[in-house]
Amino acid sequence: MTRRDREIMPFMNHLHDLQEFFNEFDVGNFPSLNSNESSNISVYENNDNIFVETAVPGTDPKDINITFEKGILYIKAETKKEEEEKDMKYHLKASRCFSYRIPLPNKIDEQTPPKAEYKDGILKVIFNKSKASQPQKIKIEYIS
Numbered sequence: 001m002t003r004r005d006r007e008i009m010p011f012m013n014h015l016h017d018l019q020e021f022f023n024e025f026d027v028g029n030f031p032s033l034n035s036n037e038s039s040n041i042s043v044y045e046n047n048d049n050i051f052v053e054t055a056v057p058g059t060d061p062k063d064i065n066i067t068f069e070k071g072i073l074y075i076k077a078e079t080k081k082e083e084e085e086k087d088m089k090y091h092l093k094a095s096r097c098f099s100y101r102i103p104l105p106n107k108i109d110e111q112t113p114p115k116a117e118y119k120d121g122i123l124k125v126i127f128n129k130s131k132a133s134q135p136q137k138i139k140i141e142y143i144s
Helices: 003-027
Strands: 041-045 049-055 064-069 072-080 095-103 115-119 122-128
Touching (some): 041 095, 049 072, 064 122
Antiparallel strands (some): 041 049, 064 072, 072 095, 115 122
């Protein structure tokens, strides 16, 4: 191995790692880019829909802001404890803040608005799949 080869190898390995990152990112395998709670997110699909679920216990649904733009789902919330007790001096006041940026597969039907449901601390966002992404049955023509 020449000196030049030894110098180029770390660079080539870095390029390979970078390519792997973008390959995974394009598929949407990185559920959260802005949060430490990425394990709280599930993205899954069936034949008709793509689902995004996340646990948001203790968060009032009216404090959650959900937007979808250019294939990215954004989920943000900030909850502050408003009531203060008299005669108490707060050194630290409880609040909950999170922000998720979730790339979704290109199979979304952007003409149909997504639905969001909240039950028992679980937020579920449901997207319709585009008809182009649906499997199509191909009829076999018999030629004699």
